[in-house]
Amino acid sequence: LAKTTQPISMDSYEGQEVNITCSHNNIATNDYITWYQQFPSQGPRFIIQGYKTKVTNEVASLFIPADRKSSTLSLPRVSLSDTAVYYCLVGEGVAAGNKLTFGGGTRVLVKP
Amino acid sequence: KAGVTQTPRYLIKTRGQQVTLSCSPISGHRSVSWYQQTPGQGLQFLFEYFSETQRNKGNFPGRFSGRQFSNSRSEMNVSTLELGDSALYLCASSPTSGGVAGELFFGEGSRLTVL
Numbered sequence: 001l002a003k004t005t006q007p008i009s010m011d012s013y014e015g016q017e018v019n020i021t022c023s024h025n026n027i028a029t030n031d032y033i034t035w036y037q038q039f040p041s042q043g044p045r046f047i048i049q050g051y052k053t054k055v056t057n058e059v060a061s062l063f064i065p066a067d068r069k070s071s072t073l074s075l076p077r078v079s080l081s082d083t084a085v086y087y088c089l090v091g092e093g094v095a096a097g098n099k100l101t102f103g104g105g106t107r108v109l110v111k112p
Numbered sequence: 113k114a115g116v117t118q119t120p121r122y123l124i125k126t127r128g129q130q131v132t133l134s135c136s137p138i139s140g141h142r143s144v145s146w147y148q149q150t151p152g153q154g155l156q157f158l159f160e161y162f163s164e165t166q167r168n169k170g171n172f173p174g175r176f177s178g179r180q181f182s183n184s185r186s187e188m189n190v191s192t193l194e195l196g197d198s199a200l201y202l203c204a205s206s207p208t209s210g211g212v213a214g215e216l217f218f219g220e221g222s223r224l225t226v227l
Contacts, residue, residue: 034215036216041200041220041221041223042218042220042221043116043202043203043204043218043219043220043221044155044202044216044218045218046215046216046217049215087155101157102147102154102155102156102157103154104154105154105155
């Protein structure tokens with residue numbers, strides 16, 4: 001399974017854009033890149049998923065370069081409620097039995 | 113649509129005891145995965161069930177086991193509890209049956225404390 005590396009923590013301010021980069025050098029051809037958000041004492045919540053290039057939804061964008069060895073989650077105009085831990089995952093998902101490997105996550109602190 | 117339900121939410125056990133945790137997936141979801149979350153080790157995959165069959169297992173000792181019923185509800189059991197088993201146990205269900213990687217829907221977890 002591809003291992004992921006992401007920063008341990010990041011600080012930001014309300015209204016700013018937060019970009020979290022995840023490295024996954026040994027990503028496999030069938031692997032997807034998925035990001036989850038987790039608040040204390042809650043289960044992780046799906047944010048976005050992509051395979052290559054750029055994916056955007058109502059809460060975030062995911063940028064994946066051509067070599068797919070890294071990816072960047074972009075959170076536009078963060079608010080205090082975006083303070084959470086963000087996990088980057090690489091794996092085949094359901095097809096491989098959802099054996100997803102969560103890295104250490106990035107703890108994002110949004111300040112007023 | 114109801115989310116993933118885990119019971120009990122909190123429990124305290126002593127070393128050597130066993131514990132059974134329950135997970136009810138979202139209606140129609142056939143895949144159920146279990147994860148252990150601790151401050152030191154983060155989120156670790158335990159096992160995944162699909163249509164009552166275990167498809168994948170993480171690197172945990174045999175004391176950790178699970179099963180899935182015909183209605184997709186799942187249980188996990190930890191026998192001979194150790195202090196290190198204290199953790200938040202998370203269950204996740206998935207709507208797809210194969211092919212493209214699917215979105216996981218997590219429950220709020222069962223927090224186990226072993227004394």
